[in-house]
Amino acid sequence: MRILGIESSCDETAAAVVEDGRKIISNIVSTQISIHELYGGVVPEIASRAHLEAISSVTEKALAEVGGIDNIDAVAVTNAPGLIGALLVGLGFAKGLAFSAGKPLIPVHHIRGHVAASYLSNPDLKPPFVALIVSGGHSHLVHVKDYTDYTILGGTRDDAAGESFDKAARVLGLGYPGGPKMDALAKEGNPDAIHFPRVHFADAPFDFSFSGVKTSIINYAHNAAQTGKELNKPDVAASFSKAVCEILTEKAVLAVNTLDLPEKRLVVAGGVAANSMLRSMITAAAKKNGISLYIPDLSLCGDNAAMIAAQGFYEYSIGRVASTDLNAFATE
Structure with a gap:
């Protein structure tokens, strides 16, 4: 058909x-x-x-x-x-x-x-599985029970992950589109140079919040400007990216390990799935936890x-x- x-x-x-x-x-x-x-x-x-x-x-x-x-x-x-x-x-x-x-x-x-983009890149993929959908407008963890039967496990309480990357790029003067430019710059920096906050909710382990890390990068850049300190943009981009990607990875793996799935499968989809740090980090975490990982081709993210x-x-x-x-x- x-x-x-x-x-x-x-x-x-x-x-x-x-x-x-x-x-x-x-x-x-x-x-x-x-x-x-x-x-x-x-x-x-x-x-x-x-x-x-x-x-x-x-x-x-x-x-x-x-x-x-x-x-x-x-x-x-x-x-x-x-x-x-x-x-x-x-x-x-x-x-x-x-x-x-x-x-x-x-x-x-x-x-x-x-x-569904992952079905096009991975012929062997079929439900049930957990899907992490991350883009400029969405950040969701979803239990895909069947091709048309979904249950939302958690979502963002404020900014979407992609939106936070765009705002961080604006703070650093990188221009639009922010996500790809942050990704490229982060490759040149030290992801451990600056500690940006990671938010967890005891009552909702699969929910996200990116307003805190967004505010932190704004304050960091503002303080640098006020004190005349030179801003190491690659380090800022890498450290910010690590904070966002870590929380996405941790919660996605937690969801797979928490649900009683016949097979441990995780799909990562949306524009942020093209982020190289996220792909690398979540691939390593999936391997460590015995999870089969499915990510669409870059052209389908x-x-x-x-x-x-x-x-x-x-x-x-x-x-x-x-x-x-x-x-x-x-x-x-």
């Missing part, structure tokens, strides 16, 4: 065709990085306008690989969560396309899509439509289809 996926929840306009939830036939992404770089972050209104300009050509390119819309079986689209204006562009386009071609319309939750098409296949398999009344939702 071939499914066309459409993704427009933030600043990537994407379309892809995936077969049987596992095989990528096409995967087209139009990024808006050069647009938002001028503003130091994503501007929602500008993002929506850019989606409008790109979505038709992106979808046309994705469909060209299969000979057009007649050769797909359904249309899957992200309808939550995300920037509401951006979501509505993709949703409206998908509705029109599905209706005009007489194809089923499948709603897909963005976080489920990120989990960020927002893309292949993951939406993949999850759409599993949603469709249980009869989850929508009418043209389907709406978009900014929150989860």
